[in-house]
Amino acid sequence: MKRRNFIRNSAIISGIASFPLAASQAGENLKFNKLPKEKMKLEFAPFDLQLKHVFTLATSSRSTTPVMLTSITYGEYTGYGEASMPPYLGESQQSAAKFLKQVNLGQFSSPFLLDDILTYIDHIAPGNAAAKASVDIALHDLIGKIMGQPWHKIWGLTPEKTPVTSFTIGIDSDEVVMQKVKEASPYKILKVKMGRDNDKGMINAIRSISKVPLCVDINQGWTDKHHALDMIYWLKDRGIVFIEQPMPKASIDDLVWLREQSPLPIFADEALQRLVDVPKMQGIYDGINIKLMKCTGMREAHKMANLATSLGMQVMLGCMTETSCAVSAAAQLSSLSEYADLDGNLLISNDPYTGMLIKDGKITLNNQPGIGITVVNKVV
Numbered sequence: 001m002k003r004r005n006f007i008r009n010s011a012i013i014s015g016i017a018s019f020p021l022a023a024s025q026a027g028e029n030l031k032f033n034k035l036p037k038e039k040m041k042l043e044f045a046p047f048d049l050q051l052k053h054v055f056t057l058a059t060s061s062r063s064t065t066p067v068m069l070t071s072i073t074y075g076e077y078t079g080y081g082e083a084s085m086p087p088y089l090g091e092s093q094q095s096a097a098k099f100l101k102q103v104n105l106g107q108f109s110s111p112f113l114l115d116d117i118l119t120y121i122d123h124i125a126p127g128n129a130a131a132k133a134s135v136d137i138a139l140h141d142l143i144g145k146i147m148g149q150p151w152h153k154i155w156g157l158t159p160e161k162t163p164v165t166s167f168t169i170g171i172d173s174d175e176v177v178m179q180k181v182k183e184a185s186p187y188k189i190l191k192v193k194m195g196r197d198n199d200k201g202m203i204n205a206i207r208s209i210s211k212v213p214l215c216v217d218i219n220q221g222w223t224d225k226h227h228a229l230d231m232i233y234w235l236k237d238r239g240i241v242f243i244e245q246p247m248p249k250a251s252i253d254d255l256v257w258l259r260e261q262s263p264l265p266i267f268a269d270e271a272l273q274r275l276v277d278v279p280k281m282q283g284i285y286d287g288i289n290i291k292l293m294k295c296t297g298m299r300e301a302h303k304m305a306n307l308a309t310s311l312g313m314q315v316m317l318g319c320m321t322e323t324s325c326a327v328s329a330a331a332q333l334s335s336l337s338e339y340a341d342l343d344g345n346l347l348i349s350n351d352p353y354t355g356m357l358i359k360d361g362k363i364t365l366n367n368q369p370g371i372g373i374t375v376v377n378k379v380v
Contacts, residue, residue: 036075039106044070045380046093049348065321068096070134079142083130084320096131136297144370151332161335162363166191174205188361195221217244225254245269287314305336319344328355329371352377
């Protein structure tokens, strides 16, 4: 190799030294040496996801979910991202558009300046976590495509260690719940939304036709700790594996008491947003549910999973109602989790992408570069 080329290649590899991908592996795929001279271009477009069934939680119901789909183009490469914004999170297509219009990626010479770019994105305005995640995901997809590698390989993760994913059953009548359970027969664990006045009826309806393990998500729906504990004991006898956010996130003393008494693990959902929140969960919850739309994307989710594990907490990777874009992005780090709830794309009828698959209930990653998606219907 000529000295000039050696220096150039060494500089490129050192620029990705923060990624666990072995330098030797990176060196075998040096097509990203010749990085484009033009600037990165961010584009975005609103899109409404159509749910197959009305989706009901303890506090709300909806049949659609607004999202903002993004793309970042850099020379011949394009990375795709997504912001999913169920109304209860406080973001909208309008707020996402307002935020994304402020993003100036042209000031950065390369997408490999990931930390600098995402720190800049995070400081444009407070909040806007899903809008920030849409840029983060698109950047990761772009970088992976330039490197010719999927992110689970860049992170050095083992795809065979991905968990099974739960399939979500929203709050509904016993008849509809039973129909949903029949449709979810390929899945090894179901996640049941609870927190209204028909909790026992839903579980009894499910147990009348299925013995599959269940986890339940209360979405802060129980307000009395004694009732919550009684329900958890009742649920344990019916094959429930863990409880997610049983009480309001502000009821810390009650949650500490409940965790000490509970025969089942308790996971944080609404109580957890970002990396700084993870240490605060110790002693209150047994595990955390990480969602890209709440933590601003893949970069921070990866840090959260590692931190939670180091603190002795279990990890679950969750999602909103999302396309295969955001779900596949989260799936790239699913090997770091004990549980997964990555079924958001399975709940919709108009997914513009294909990506990670569920085979025999298990998250199955492909070897496509980036986040591993293919565009089926181009939106942005």
